Amino acid sequence: MLLDHFDYEKLLVPLNLFYDLHTGGPRRPIFHDVAATRPELLELDRNFSAIREEVLNVLPERASIPRYHELDAMQTYISGTVDKDRDWKVFPLNLMGVKPKGFADRCPRTVAILDTIPGLFEAFFSILEGGKSIPAHEGPYRGYLRYHLGLVVPEENPPSIRLKDQVYTWKEGESILFDDSWDHEVYNSCTQDRVILIVDIRRPMPQPFDAVNRAAQAIMKPIYGGQIARKLATMTPPATDGDAPAMAEEKQTDDKEKASEELAKKLPDQADPVQEWGQREATGKAPATAGHSAHGDKKPDAPE
Incomplete structure (x- = not known):
């Protein structure tokens, strides 16, 4: 145009x-x-x-x-x-x-x-x-x-x-x-x-x-x-919210499989590592925001 x-x-x-x-x-x-x-x-x-x-x-x-x-x-x-x-x-x-x-x-x-x-x-x-x-x-x-x-x-x-x-x-x-x-x-x-x-x-x-x-x-x-x-x-936008859970679930499955294989190599005589891994709860670290907060109505000192 x-x-x-x-x-x-x-x-x-x-x-x-x-x-x-x-x-x-x-x-x-x-x-x-x-x-x-x-x-x-x-x-x-x-x-x-x-x-x-x-x-x-x-x-x-x-x-x-x-x-x-x-x-x-x-x-x-x-x-x-x-x-x-x-x-x-x-x-x-x-x-x-x-x-x-x-x-x-x-x-x-x-x-x-x-x-x-x-x-x-x-x-x-x-x-x-x-x-x-x-x-x-x-x-x-x-x-x-x-x-x-x-x-x-x-x-x-x-x-x-x-x-x-x-x-x-x-x-x-x-x-x-x-x-x-x-x-x-x-x-x-x-x-x-x-x-x-x-x-x-x-x-x-x-x-x-x-x-x-x-x-x-x-x-x-x-x-x-x-x-x-x-x-x-003309551009491909980022993954939608609907795609994100699927991507996360796929990654989590891959991580579990890799961890299971490693456990199987280290502990060949122990219980099924896949079953053991499945009993664990996945943990994640949230982005740290402690110590930082929006100042609301208070304006920070402007540079002089």
Whole structure:
């Protein structure tokens, strides 16, 4: 389609200059207080544990989760040029009102909360592989603010983001709201994955700026949202919830068979190892969340 080859960012340059009459242009703030600016986002903070559980359930199928530049070719520079042997993957939840089938339905609780937030541009889980950094760049549009909620953050040598002249290190259960049209980059030398929820939400502005911003969002919906939705339609989504139990059961059966064979070799004169194994209860280790909690209505100290 023609829209697939349209560079929508060309529309944004004059809009940004117009918004700067309100935002302050080069004097506009980097960080914004979540509670004071967009308090609706705090519902995500309060549901940190449920959101984290949903993303942990889809991470085992990460092979079918697209890399950012596979989903949006305009992100090739920041996603596919630095640390090429490492991945920056995105799990889309809402793209200009489009909820990608096979993705959004895997995280019903998260999507339900997002549905209550007005002015949503897009929302996705950002999965950054250990050792994958993101080069310096600027977001294309000043009509939205970007929200981050830390979901899985390595305790040892956690990655951080530089925004203009300030640096923030992600923490599980902690959120920030910022203007990503400022120059920013991600430093990441850890060995484990970092997972956050990213939400782009309409920037609160008085009239006539807000009316123009709403109109621009309506125009971008079929251009950007539709383009990404068509790209997703050609991809194989992660396994559904119905497939997951079958995969887990198959793996459990294989593990039992391997363990039985090993026991049979070690204990040839003992009782049937298959029967002995079957009498045991499988145990699993839940992801540790002790010591981390969403701050609810309390906003963490913003970097200064």
